[in-house]
Amino acid sequence: MASFTFDHVGLSVADLDAQREFYARALDLTEVEEHFEMPEAQVRSMILRSPSGLKLELVERGGSTAQEFADPYDGARLQGYFHWALTVDDLDQAHGDLLAAGAQEVSPRRTRCASGPASPM
Structure with missing residues (x-):
């Protein structure tokens, strides 16, 4: 292979x-x-x-047209690309930097738990 x-x-x-x-x-x-x-x-x-x-x-x-969703997980109703995940060394710093650069938070932030990754931004 x-x-x-x-x-x-x-x-x-x-x-x-x-x-x-x-x-x-x-x-x-x-x-x-x-x-x-x-x-x-x-x-x-x-x-x-x-x-x-x-x-x-x-x-x-x-x-092209923007997709609009009622909540951050509505994108999962469409098959195909859903999200992009990145690993960071300092979540608080990365979160602040992204917001300062103009990112918009779409759901409340939470820390990673044993059952899975943190909520998307």
């Missing part, structure tokens, strides 16, 4: 430039590893990388 390693996750965004700035502030994703544009399909994309190697692809498509 072939060997696999994780490379990156991709997010569909409304404004590529605004999200690039947010992820640079929030997660130190400042290096542009790859940039792609397909004007005829109204698609722009870039893969951002942090000094630690974390990578995220942002994809903007003209005419």
